[in-house]
Amino acid sequence: xxxxxxxxxxxxxxxxxxxxxxxxxxxxxxxxxxxxxxxxxxxxxxxxxxxxxxxxxxxxxxxxxxxxxxxxxxxxxxxxxxxxxxxxxxxxxxxxxxxxxxxxxxxxxxxxxxxxxxxxxxxxxxxxxxxxxxxxxxxxxxxxxxxxxxxxxxxxxxxxxxxxxxxxxxxxxxxxxxxxxxxxxxxxxxxxxxxxxxxxxxxxxxxxxxxxxxxxxxxxxxxxxxxxxxxxxxxxxxxxxxxxxxxxxxxxxxxxxxxxxxxxxxxxxxxxxxxxxxxxxxxxxxxxxxxxxxxxxxxxxxxxxxxxxxxxxxxxxxxxxxxxxxxxxxxxxxxxxxxxxxxxxxxxxxxxxxxxxxxxxxxxxxxxxxxxxxxxxxxxxxxxxxxxxxxxxxxxxxxxxxxxxxxxxxxxxxxxxx
Ligand SMILES: Cc1cc2nc3c(=O)[nH]c(=O)nc-3n(C[C@H](O)[C@H](O)[C@H](O)COP(=O)(O)OP(=O)(O)OC[C@H]3O[C@@H](n4cnc5c(N)ncnc54)[C@H](O)[C@@H]3O)c2cc1C
Numbered sequence: 001x002x003x004x005x006x007x008x009x010x011x012x013x014x015x016x017x018x019x020x021x022x023x024x025x026x027x028x029x030x031x032x033x034x035x036x037x038x039x040x041x042x043x044x045x046x047x048x049x050x051x052x053x054x055x056x057x058x059x060x061x062x063x064x065x066x067x068x069x070x071x072x073x074x075x076x077x078x079x080x081x082x083x084x085x086x087x088x089x090x091x092x093x094x095x096x097x098x099x100x101x102x103x104x105x106x107x108x109x110x111x112x113x114x115x116x117x118x119x120x121x122x123x124x125x126x127x128x129x130x131x132x133x134x135x136x137x138x139x140x141x142x143x144x145x146x147x148x149x150x151x152x153x154x155x156x157x158x159x160x161x162x163x164x165x166x167x168x169x170x171x172x173x174x175x176x177x178x179x180x181x182x183x184x185x186x187x188x189x190x191x192x193x194x195x196x197x198x199x200x201x202x203x204x205x206x207x208x209x210x211x212x213x214x215x216x217x218x219x220x221x222x223x224x225x226x227x228x229x230x231x232x233x234x235x236x237x238x239x240x241x242x243x244x245x246x247x248x249x250x251x252x253x254x255x256x257x258x259x260x261x262x263x264x265x266x267x268x269x270x271x272x273x274x275x276x277x278x279x280x281x282x283x284x285x286x287x288x289x290x291x292x293x294x295x296x297x298x299x300x301x302x303x304x305x306x307x308x309x310x311x312x313x314x315x316x317x318x319x320x321x322x323x324x325x326x327x328x329x330x331x332x333x334x335x336x337x338x339x340x341x342x343x344x345x346x347x348x349x350x351x352x353x354x355x356x357x358x359x360x361x362x363x364x365x366x367x368x369x370x371x372x373x374x375x376x377x378x379x380x381x382x383x384x385x386x387x388x389x390x391x392x393x394x395x396x397x398x399x400x401x402x403x404x405x406x407x408x409x410x411x412x413x414x415x416x417x418x
Pocket of ligand 1: 106111144145146147148152153154155178179180181182222386393394395396397398399400403
């Protein structure tokens with residue numbers, strides 16, 4: 001973990017162990033969990049405690065995928081084989097376990113397991129897509145999702161990647177996607193295109209591609225996550241057979257929007273993990289590091305703002321717990337009541353706006369409360385702060401969340417007319 005010079009004391013380094021960080025996390029979070037949820041989080045934590053000493057931090061995260069796959073930990077949103085329990089809330093708990101150990105692995109496994117994998121559970125069913133699902137969930141293959149394009153970021157619906165249907169039912173894509181997390185390493189690409197650029201909602205397609213079907217990638221260098229391969233992804237006459245199509249001719253648009261809610265809830269879980277991991281670093285360090293003859297946390301200038309951060313992170317956690325449970329209860333695997341579906345989507349956008357910003361704020365503020373050590377590689381804080389940089393951007397940028405919330409409150413004028 002620490003190739004540079006070591007300036008941290010043995011006492012504090014030992015105290016910041018993964019085991020101790022989990023202890024403090026559990027003290028704070030267990031009151032919000034039921035018994036089965038606590039047991040599951042402990043199971044993931046034990047898995048991570050066994051895996052952490054084997055991680056080579058100079059290697060990409062992908063070498064760890066098969067280890068996750070053996071325990072059904074690539075994702076827990078959907079039930080795969082007999083790896084229960086599952087659901088949105090268990091997926092968030094999985095994030096808390098994995099993200100504490102390795103936040104880059106957390107970003108990468110969710111892109112493969114949820115962004116690419118979830119459509120195979122929701123819209124799959126063919127033998128070819130079942131094989132993709134098994135490959136992804138077992139961690140032997142890597143997946144990614146292709147929505148964002150060079151000229152279409154927040155405005156992703158009006159995409160420029162086009163497709164055509166061939167006589168044998170296969171689809172052929174032409175276009176370029178960017179920021180494809182895992183793209184440069186991926187075996188499978190869940191990607192979107194439109195038959196008619198003037199009618200994206202009515203003609204959007206969602207289909208799964210193998211790399212060898214005409215997909216080319218160029219790695220983008222993103223300094224905040226050096227062990228994750230993110231790419232520019234080019235579809236040049238890339239062709240995939242009919243049994244790899246997840247949503248054809250407009251159904252792709254519905255799938256895109258249906259998928260955004262679990263994707264955002266999953267991102268919230270990863271962002272909360274950064275919040276808690278940062279806070280716990282600050283709590284341990286602040287209780288042990290002495291200046292002017294006293295522990296940092298005894299000084300009001302440190303103890304009070306740390307207390308405020310704890311209150312904010314607990315409130316964000318309570319919100320996510322509520323929305324994830326609503327998702328599991330009313331939406332997951334059901335034909336949801338449209339009113340509940342709408343309210344869960346609205347709360348999810350609010351939660352994404354708050355929690356992803358809180359992740360960045362918490363990581364940055366804890367760094368300030370810890371001082372210089374937090375920007376070295378002697379602790380995990382620097383890595384956490386860097387990963388927190390991207391949480392507000394992915395899955396819909398923060399202004400897009402505000403746009404959704406703005407629309408929600410504008411429509412409430414209708415209530416005044418009744
Ligand atoms: C590390 C990383 C990983 C990613 N992984 C993936 C992935 O796996 N797959 C994928 O498809 N994409 C991925 N993305 C892309 C991500 O979803 C986009 O970056 C995001 O949607 C924003 O698009 P953009 O970067 O083009 O910004 P733009 O859309 O150009 O936005 C620029 C700014 O304008 C604001 N803005 C835009 N529209 C409005 C509006 N109407 N009102 C007010 N403000 C507005 C935005 O909020 C932002 O502040 C990833 C991005 C990053 C950085």
